[in-house]
Amino acid sequence: MISSMTSFDILEETHQLSQVILSSEVFYHFKECKYKLQHDKEAQTLIKCFVQIKEDYEEVQRFGKYHPNFHETSKKVRELKRELDLHPVISAYKKAETELDQLLIEISRIIANTVSPHIKVPSGNPYFDSIACGGGCGTGGSCGCK
Template identity: 50%
Template sequence: MLATIQEMELLEETQLLADVIIQSETFVEYMEAKKQLSGNEEAQRLIADFNRKKEQHEEVQRFGRYHPDYDQVSKDIRELKRKMDKHEYVKVFKKAEKELEGLLNEVSGIIAHSVSDTIKVPTGNPFFDSMSCSGGCGSGKGCSCG
């Protein structure tokens, strides 16, 4: 399949948009937070401990409350998650990750809605995603989706 001139121009514009996002303060802060998190031994140990316990929890979940270790494993994973989430580098990373996700969602929405107002764009919020119009009503927002 040969690309048309329009498709090539679109790809070039897409690359320019990606470059702008990569140079944004939001992305730079995300990368810095990721670097700090990766370089912190305590944070990495907490993440590894949580991931190991998560695997154990998934195994216990197969049997549910009937598994003899269900209560203890469930308690342990909640405690590890809380401890991991309280670590400063984890908090900073999660905040930066959420801000970058918001930026990408906003850009996606702008692009989608410049094509059509009925395009469904995930917002990252399940409550609002479930309420948005799928574009299948055919009534031009007469279904209270807009």
């Protein structure tokens, strides 16, 4: 089928697929959550504070436990990260983002398997991507692939 399609036909099919994704309920929910996140003053303040404390943390990490503020900064980062994760607008956005990511991964998997079952598709999880070697990884077979 692909061999008889022209480049124009493939581009047209791609455009139609992208329009279906853009009109999907998952994408609409993601856009709605993103809008709410961008316009929530409390969430934006938390994000700005987290970015600042994260920069401080990265500076402290250069010296590790020998830095005078290591424990204090590490504790602040963990506390603020937990506060971010528990904020309802931020957690809704993260959930919607994950759902959209899963949709795109599933679409990629369907397209790849249509072409060949040997095409590797990232799962979005680095752990599973590294152990799910389907071959041709360049390690000379040491990972057990063929």
